[in-house]
Amino acid sequence: MKIRMKNHEAPVSEKQWRAIIDCDSSYDGLFIYAVLTTGIFCKPSCRSRVPNRGNVIVFGHAEEARTAGFRPCKRCKPTDRLGPIEDWVARITQYIDDHYKDPLTLEALSYHCHGSPYHLQRTFKRWKGMTPGEYIQRTRIRKAKELLAGSDKPVAEIGTAVGMPSAPYFITLFKRKTGYTPADFRKLLREKTR
Structure with missing residues (x-):
């Protein structure tokens, strides 16, 4: 045209x-x-x-x-119905959901989602009520729960599968977020299904 x-x-x-x-x-x-x-x-x-x-x-x-x-423009999508900030936060969220297994840092997110680390952190927290790091942890714990419920894989393997290759860190974070160790969580789920 x-x-x-x-x-x-x-x-x-x-x-x-x-x-x-x-x-x-x-x-x-x-x-x-x-x-x-x-x-x-x-x-x-x-x-x-x-x-x-x-x-x-x-x-x-x-x-x-x-x-x-x-x-x-394919980057800013000026014809989308979502506002620019909502759309940007949605893209960040989707990127985390798709790449939670990868090593995700604020710098990596800002590179892939086109913004400064400071602006990304501040804007994401304002719209989602949590930092990108907290959202990453929440996503990984949710995925870990699914794997614990649906498989007999060792806890360390599940930690690696959700992007936390350090088993002690995975166990500590899981317990802090859920109140249970991964092994206790799996045991509790199995007792409930009997």
């Missing part, structure tokens, strides 16, 4: 430009910006490389940009 310029499309204002270079999510929903050289439109909070200001034009909403021949 060829890009069609109209008279009502405007170059970026100083305030809008500052929002774009700062990836300011408070401007999401107020305008969309498009880059002439790439043919892509984004939300102000997009973490893509900052474009040349002379190549940027603004639109009131995504449909105007699409009608003008621009296509939506």
